[in-house]
Amino acid sequence: MRKQAAPLSRWWWRISKKTRIALSVTSIIVGIVILAIPFSPWILYHTFKPSPVYPYPTKLSGTPYLPTIPDQQEQQAAQQLPKGNRLVIPKIGVNVEIVEGKDERALYRGIWHYPTTSTPDRGGNTVLTGHRFQYLAGPRTLYLLDQMRVGNVIIVYWKGTEYDYVVRERKIVNPNAVEVLDSTPNAQLTIFTCTPLFTTKQRLVLIADPINT
Numbered sequence: 349m350r351k352q353a354a355p356l357s358r359w360w361w362r363i364s365k366k367t368r369i370a371l372s373v374t375s376i377i378v379g380i381v382i383l384a385i386p387f388s389p390w391i392l393y394h395t396f397k398p399s400p401v402y403p404y405p406t407k408l409s410g411t412p413y414l415p416t417i418p419d420q421q422e423q424q425a426a427q428q429l430p431k432g433n434r435l436v437i438p439k440i441g442v443n444v445e446i447v448e449g450k451d452e453r454a455l456y457r458g459i460w461h462y463p464t465t466s467t468p469d470r471g472g473n474t475v476l477t478g479h480r481f482q483y484l485a486g487p488r489t490l491y492l493l494d495q496m497r498v499g500n501v502i503i504v505y506w507k508g509t510e511y512d513y514v515v516r517e518r519k520i521v522n523p524n525a526v527e528v529l530d531s532t533p534n535a536q537l538t539i540f541t542c543t544p545l546f547t548t549k550q551r552l553v554l555i556a557d558p559i560n561t
Contacts, residue, residue, distance in 0.1 A: 386481065386546065389491050393440070400438035404429055406503060407510055429505060435459045435476060435539075436503040440492035446476060446504070455479050458488065462529060468504050468511040471535040475528065476504075480541045490541040493552055502537060502556050513537045513556035521551050528553050 405428055433446040445458035454460045459478040466472030478490045496515060504511045516536075520543060521528065528538055528551075535558050543552040 390545075393492055393495065398441065400501075401441045401443070402438050403436060403443045404434075404503075404505065406512070429508065429510065432505075433461075433507065434505045435478075436505070437493075437496070437500075438503070439500050440495055441487050442490065442492075443487040444478070444489075446506070459490075465529055465538075466531065468506040468535070468537070469509065473530065473532040473536050473538055474504070475538045475540070477540050480543070480545060490539070491545070493539070493541050493554065494543065494545075496554055501559070502539070502554070504537065511537075512559040514559050515554050515556045517553075517555040519553050519555075521553055523548065523551060525551065525553075 434444065435446050436443050446461050447454045447458040448461055448463065449457070450463065452460070455478060459476050461467070462475040462477060465475035468474050480490055480493070496518065498515050498518060500515045502513045502515065504513070513536075528540060537556040537558075538553065539556070540551045540553040542548045543550050
């Protein structure tokens with residue numbers, strides 16, 4: 349070990365002082381960037397405060413939530429709706445496929461529709477869950493779900509029909525709080541993910557009611 353370390357030490361002191369400083373500063377910057385990458389979505393969100401993103405036409409036009417879509421564009425807009433089932437959360441830029449699956453492995457393909465719960469077209473409690481951080485956070489994760497508040501809008505496109513919801517409740521529960529999966533007499537949407545960020549300690553849960561338009 350000593351024989352290998354000595355040549356490296358001599359090389360370091362043979363280069364100029366300016367070069368050593370430049371290499372040291374570069375190493376520090378690279379280290380900071382690497383450490384900051386997992387937090388970059390949060391930093392960008394709070395730095396630029398992006399406007400809500402509506403990737404598809406929505407029937408909520410004319411309400412305080414969305415800009416108006418002219419009547420003459422409604423037929424064209426209907427043709428631009430997503431083909432599959434999708435979850436859109438405009439405030440935090442989520443636009444992700446809703447997938448089916450028997451177990452949590454489905455989470456690697458998108459937002460998982462919990463198989464024992466209802467669906468938007470049947471009423472009751474539709475439950476969706478997704479990863480908080482998967483590689484780099486983006487529109488396919490629930491990284492920024494903690495930024496959602498009561499009154500924010502959630503849109504579900506299900507079998508060619510749009511279902512709009514407004515958040516009624518936001519809470520943090522333990523992983524064994526299986527009551528969030530319970531059926532309900534009225535239609536509602538439940539979305540949950542892990543919290544705090546980068547842990548599976550608890551679950552952040554949003555409960556949303558349908559918006560009648």
